[in-house]
Structures are given as C-alpha cells and as structure tokens.
Amino acid sequence: MGNQANLSIGSVAKRTGVTASALHFYEAKGLISSERDASNQRRYHPTVIRRVSIIKAAQKLGLSLENIKNAFASLPSNRTPDQKDWQKLSMAWQEELDRRIASLQRLSVLMNSCIGCGCLSMDKCPLYNQDDHLSQYGPGPVLLQQKEDQP
Ligand code: FES
Numbered sequence: 231m232g233n234q235a236n237l238s239i240g241s242v243a244k245r246t247g248v249t250a251s252a253l254h255f256y257e258a259k260g261l262i263s264s265e266r267d268a269s270n271q272r273r274y275h276p277t278v279i280r281r282v283s284i285i286k287a288a289q290k291l292g293l294s295l296e297n298i299k300n301a302f303a304s305l306p307s308n309r310t311p312d313q314k315d316w317q318k319l320s321m322a323w324q325e326e327l328d329r330r331i332a333s334l335q336r337l338s339v340l341m342n343s344c345i346g347c348g349c350l351s352m353d354k355c356p357l358y359n360q361d362d363h364l365s366q367y368g369p370g371p372v373l374l375q376q377k378e379d380q381p
Contacts, residue, residue, distance in 0.1 A: 237274040277310035
C-alpha cells in the first residue's frame with residue numbers, strides 16, 4: 231500500500247464504515263483531506279482511516295466537528311494522531327464527558343422542580359430563558375452556571 235494517497239473514496243468508505251457523502255462532508259469541514267489523481271478523482275492517504283476512526287469515536291462521545299477539528303489542529307504540524315496523541319485526546323475528551331455528565335445530573339435535579347410546576351418563569355425557572363434575556367450576565371446557561379459555582 232505504501233505511503234501514498236492511493237485510496238479511493240469507496241475504499242475509505244468501506245474500511246471505515248462511513249458513507250462517501252460523510253467523507254465529503256468531513257473534507258469540506260477540514261477534518262480530512264485528499265489529493266486528486268490524473269483523472270481528478272479523490273485519493274486518500276492511508277492514515278485517513280485512523281483519522282476517520284477518531285472522528286467517529288469522538289462523535290459517539292457527542293463532540294462537535296468543530297471540537298474535533300480543534301483537537302486535530304492542536305497536534306504538532308496538524309498530523310494524523312498516533313497512539314500517544316490518541317491517549318492525550320481521549321483523556322481530554324474524558325474530562326469533557328465527565329463535565330457534561332455532571333451538568334446533566336445537575337439539570338436532572340433542577341428538572342425535578344419543574345415537574346408539576348409549569349411556571350416557566352423567565353426569572354426563576356432554570357430551564358426557561360426566553361429570548362436569552364440572561365445573556366447580559368454572561369455566556370452559556372447562566373442560571374445553571376450559578377448553581378454549578380455554588381459549593
Ligand atoms: S417550570 Fe417552574 S421552575 Fe421550571
């Protein structure tokens with residue numbers, strides 16, 4: 231196989247379990263790249279398979295394509311992640327996953343106060359913030375953040 235960009239899009243799709251249209255999409259988003267052969271067909275470097283595998287794993291964790299792209303960009307010379315890089319990325323993503331689980335658990339507790347309430351108060355309900363009027367107090371879910379900041 232060598233170290234050349236010689237994989238067709240069909241071959242990459244078959245080996246990764248990702249559709250050709252998804253590969254086009256990843257490429258348009260800058261997550262993978264290809265070269266063109268003499269007949270202007272896409273040809274992929276074999277390392278694209280590892281890259282797509284990491285994209286799929288990260289998506290299963292619920293990470294956005296932007297987040298994945300930033301992670302790839304953080305690697306030295308924007309190369310395909312090796313095993314050591316994967317350890318680093320997966321540890322960072324584990325922390326992100328833990329943060330999100332904790333946030334969902336807090337949300338679940340807050341949701342209990344909404345069940346049977348129905349006030350949908352813009353000032354009091356942590357789940358409702360019509361027109362994002364709380365944005366003046368900072369980015370993100372301000373009421374939830376306030377709860378997180380409390381000991
Ligand atoms: S609906 Fe009343 S606190 Fe959320």
